Amino acid sequence: MHSTDPVNRVHPTGPPSPQSRPSPQSPPSPQSRPSHASRRNVALVESPVQVLNALEWACARGGGPGRLTVVVLPPTDPMSRGQLRRMAGIARDEDATVRWQEARGHRGGLPRTLRELAPLLRHADRVLVGDPFSRYVQLLLGLFRPRRVTIVDDGTATMEYAAQLVSGERLARWHRGGVRSPRELALAPVGALARRRLSPGRRRALEIFSALPVEAPDGAEVSRNAFAWTRARYGPPRITGGADLVGTSLVETGVVDPDRYVDAVAALAAAHGVTRYFAHHREDVTKLHRIATATGLEVVRSELPLEMTARRGPIGRTVVSFPSTVVHTLPTALAGSGVTITVCDVAPEWLRASAPPRARGFLAAVAETARTAHGLTLTGA
Structure with missing residues (x-):
């Protein structure tokens, strides 16, 4: 397949025209939770590559995209939202269920998101996490005890996350300085609980699905993302x-x-x-x-x-x-x-x-x- 992706190009003559930017229109309405949600894998994603890696995992280890519910927690910037809309469409084409959940930039968005997603996550067979450092994901993980967790983002943050689990450090992005803001201090208990929920334990299986070299903590499984779905498509x-x-x-x-x-x-x-x-x-x-x-x-x-x-x-x-x-x-x-x-x-x-x-x-x-x-x-x- 030799066609080229639609792209936005930035030229030296000036800013891109409004037509080249993603439309600010609302994303597709969320799909209702399927009745067989207890058998589904649920992915919490916030970026286009996290959607891709959730599809890769579903095809490699999860029984195919038909058993996958992709919960998109979109950021507020238009470019990322446009890319996520495109990837959400591709996931639907692969028979995954896609749920677009507005948690940012809307009054009452976070409480509504926590309330609406809690039942889905409690009944999930496995929860796929795109960004273990995300405060939104950490808050969601505080509502339930997942039995099976898979980290699917192939970002360099995955390397840092695994290293921090091994060393026993708190979860913190590598590019953040040592000084913790008042907000970070206030959310410290959330991060501490999420760290436990994102660690292997007696009643919890942890898998890291990645193309990056990671040092897994004791009790965790590392699976290689070979981009088989991407290469086949x-x-x-x-x-x-x-x-x-x-x-x-x-x-x-x-x-x-x-x-x-x-x-x-x-x-x-x-x-x-x-x-x-x-x-x-x-x-x-x-x-x-x-x-x-x-x-x-x-x-x-x-x-x-x-x-x-x-x-x-x-x-x-x-x-x-x-x-x-x-x-x-x-x-x-x-x-x-x-x-x-x-x-x-x-x-x-x-x-x-x-x-x-x-x-x-x-x-x-x-x-x-x-x-x-x-x-x-x-x-x-």
């Missing part, structure tokens, strides 16, 4: 000349200095003959316009996870990426295609003064594990 891709660069949200999370990042993108583009920049779905539009203006690159915001976009093609013969999830997932999704993946290490001088002390070591570990596991080459900007 799409590709092999049409390969173009030149190179593509995969962006990152390290600026948005406060880790990397924006000026240093734009300079690094320009240097990588010149060194590798990059023509397109695939934006992360959380990247700021203003930053993307600056990249397009400064480098002349075509900035692409795909409606689908990059693993699916790359399999559908066209894709550059070389894909350059900063340390992120895709340096582990793309080698698997594109295995045998002839595409070369190159990972660019993050130089210490790129980091903001306010970046957490562990940032440098964590990013270096992501790059090094990708080099070791997949034989990727390392490059500098």
Whole structure:
């Protein structure tokens, strides 16, 4: 299959037109809970790639998407909502049940979500968790004791989550500083309870389904996400000349200095003959316009996870990426295609003064594990 995903492109001439942005219209109405919910697997997802990985798990281990209920807890930004709508449609096409649950940005949304989802989760055969650090997911997990839990997000957060379970640390995103805000302190009991619910125990089975290298705690099972569903549905891709660069949200999370990042993108583009920049779905539009203006690159915001976009093609013969999830997932999704993946290490001088002390070591570990596991080459900007 060689067709190209619909994409939004950011050009150096100015902001995208309103027609290129996702419609603010309301998403499809939630489907009612099926009568046989006690036999269903329920996935709590908040991003497009989490929907993809829930489908991958259902096809690999869960009896197929027909036994899967995907509960979408959408963010408020229009781009992510548009991508989630597209992935929700694909999940429905695969015979999964999709339930769109507005928990953010609506008065009374959180209490209503907790009230409406509690029965579904209590009767689920297994609960799939896309983001173990999500406060919304943690609040939901506080309402019941899941018998079987599977972590399905192939983000670098999965590596951090597993490492924190092994070390006994509290659950905290790696890019957050050591200072805890009043809100975080107030929610600390929620996080502590969620940590217990997301750990293996005498009455709870824990599985981590991931393409990333994870160190599982005692009693947990690790299953490899081989992207079998994606590879069967799409590709092999049409390969173009030149190179593509995969962006990152390290600026948005406060880790990397924006000026240093734009300079690094320009240097990588010149060194590798990059023509397109695939934006992360959380990247700021203003930053993307600056990249397009400064480098002349075509900035692409795909409606689908990059693993699916790359399999559908066209894709550059070389894909350059900063340390992120895709340096582990793309080698698997594109295995045998002839595409070369190159990972660019993050130089210490790129980091903001306010970046957490562990940032440098964590990013270096992501790059090094990708080099070791997949034989990727390392490059500098």
